[in-house]
Amino acid sequence: MRTMKKLILYLSIPLLFVGCQGLAVKEKIIDNYFLVAADASEWTSLSYHEDNEGANYSSLIEATVFAVGYNDNYMIVKQHPCTLPNPPDKNITNFYILPLKEGMNWRTKNGLMGPLTEQEFNAKRKELGIPKDLTFTKLLKNLE
Amino acid sequence: MNGRFYDPIPARMLSADNYVQDPGNSQSYNRYAYVFNNPMKYTDPSGEIGILAALGVAAIVAGVSYLINAGKNGWEIDPRKWTSGDGVGIGFTTNSAGTTNLYGFGNAGGVSWTGGAGINGDGFGGGLSTFGQASYNQMPSAGTGSINWNSVNNQRNADIANHQFEESSDFDNWSSNAVDIAFMTAAWVSGARIPNGGSMYFVNDEITNALRNAPGIVQAREKYYKYETTSGDAPFGASGYWNAKGDPVESFVGTFDYEIIKIDNTLQFTITNRTSMSSFVPHPQGFYIWPDSWNPTSGPFSNFNQTYIFTEPIR
Numbered sequence A: 001m002r003t004m005k006k007l008i009l010y011l012s013i014p015l016l017f018v019g020c021q022g023l024a025v026k027e028k029i030i031d032n033y034f035l036v037a038a039d040a041s042e043w044t045s046l047s048y049h050e051d052n053e054g055a056n057y058s059s060l061i062e063a064t065v066f067a068v069g070y071n072d073n074y075m076i077v078k079q080h081p082c083t084l085p086n087p088p089d090k091n092i093t094n095f096y097i098l099p100l101k102e103g104m105n106w107r108t109k110n111g112l113m114g115p116l117t118e119q120e121f122n123a124k125r126k127e128l129g130i131p132k133d134l135t136f137t138k139l140l141k142n143l144e
Numbered sequence B: 001m002n003g004r005f006y007d008p009i010p011a012r013m014l015s016a017d018n019y020v021q022d023p024g025n026s027q028s029y030n031r032y033a034y035v036f037n038n039p040m041k042y043t044d045p046s047g048e049i050g051i052l053a054a055l056g057v058a059a060i061v062a063g064v065s066y067l068i069n070a071g072k073n074g075w076e077i078d079p080r081k082w083t084s085g086d087g088v089g090i091g092f093t094t095n096s097a098g099t100t101n102l103y104g105f106g107n108a109g110g111v112s113w114t115g116g117a118g119i120n121g122d123g124f125g126g127g128l129s130t131f132g133q134a135s136y137n138q139m140p141s142a143g144t145g146s147i148n149w150n151s152v153n154n155q156r157n158a159d160i161a162n163h164q165f166e167e168s169s170d171f172d173n174w175s176s177n178a179v180d181i182a183f184m185t186a187a188w189v190s191g192a193r194i195p196n197g198g199s200m201y202f203v204n205d206e207i208t209n210a211l212r213n214a215p216g217i218v219q220a221r222e223k224y225y226k227y228e229t230t231s232g233d234a235p236f237g238a239s240g241y242w243n244a245k246g247d248p249v250e251s252f253v254g255t256f257d258y259e260i261i262k263i264d265n266t267l268q269f270t271i272t273n274r275t276s277m278s279s280f281v282p283h284p285q286g287f288y289i290w291p292d293s294w295n296p297t298s299g300p301f302s303n304f305n306q307t308y309i310f311t312e313p314i315r
Helices: A002-016 A118-128 B051-072 B123-131 B149-162 B174-190 B206-211 B215-227 B239-244 B248-253
Strands: A025-030 A033-037 A045-048 A057-061 A065-070 A074-079 A094-099 A113-116 B090-094 B101-108 B111-118 B198-203 B231-234 B256-263 B266-275 B304-313
Touching: A025 A065, A033 A057, A045 A065, A045 B231, A074 A118, A094 A118, A113 A118, B174 B206, B174 B248, B174 B304, B198 B206, B206 B248, B206 B266, B206 B304, B215 B231, B215 B256, B215 B266, B239 B248, B248 B266
Parallel strands: B198 B304
Antiparallel strands: A025 A033, A033 A045, A045 A057, A057 B231, A065 A074, A074 A094, A094 A113, B090 B101, B101 B111, B231 B256, B256 B266, B266 B304
């Protein structure tokens, strides 16, 4: 009987204290790159995930990421800076460039270019020879 | 039509409050004052707290503390026969000009006590100490976002000296953590002192100790040492309840966002969590059954942010 009461207690406590379960946002962009957010969509970050390293998603570009585009060589990203748990500052837009093939270490973030202003982004884009047809094809409108 | 009027020139109410909101606070006895004469810290948008919210809090506090103490006393159902306990069973709320106080009355090992716990700034910690041990070392007012870093650093140094971080397990301070989490759940359900986006901070205390060995943190720690990964998201999932092994704090926090910063010879973990209707309602990853936009913007079940910070020596 005691065991049963303990079992009921242990089963009921997690139900009473139910917290957030899954990620609020989880969307694969390409390869191991994902848009993910815990609890709230404005916390969306660009993350890297390898299956053999547990369930965690490592953030490459912190919240709030709201636009992404990519081709075979590069990924371009737009972000409104957000210091959790505050809402994102939509007056500021940061730009990022990620090399997808070479020169990028997702673990240390070496090779990640940004945050850049729009002017710096356009200049860097020209310098790297990123074609004009690479646009922000993935847009989270509610976060824009 | 029973509201009181506030005159901004003398900064006083024009009529006396019908209630002494917090008998433990001497400022409460000035019934013409607004929010304990401390409007920089408190607000009182409604001046009232719903009786249903009060009853809800009372029911949760009563139920949880009864179960805990019954368990501690060999599942003896008659509280009069308990020989020890953290406190029992009757909790209620009172409105107190910007501070919604939760009160508990009970019996701890034969010694009667009463205690109050204000869901706000610094009130929560002191009051909850009557339920067990003070858990909240730092609790800036909701929404201020300020942290007393001197105190954090002092606590960090004390942790290192005492090696407290090595002693945490899922069952350390289980009962007091369970009661604290019950209060937080009640505060979210009732909306007491938690405005939209309002935050609570926990720094190097019993609550954060419970998170040191959470599976998501263990993975984050390993990734930091292996790859220097400094931030990420740790999903909880349905299996999270099993992995939490009955830890009420881990179960309450669930999925979280984390950041790791190296400060001198220590690592500081910052965990951010939001309790909201959209996260509360079970949902698969990446799809809200209850979307963000449906979340109440204030009052009961509105968004409740928590930030948990703990430090540990670098390996």
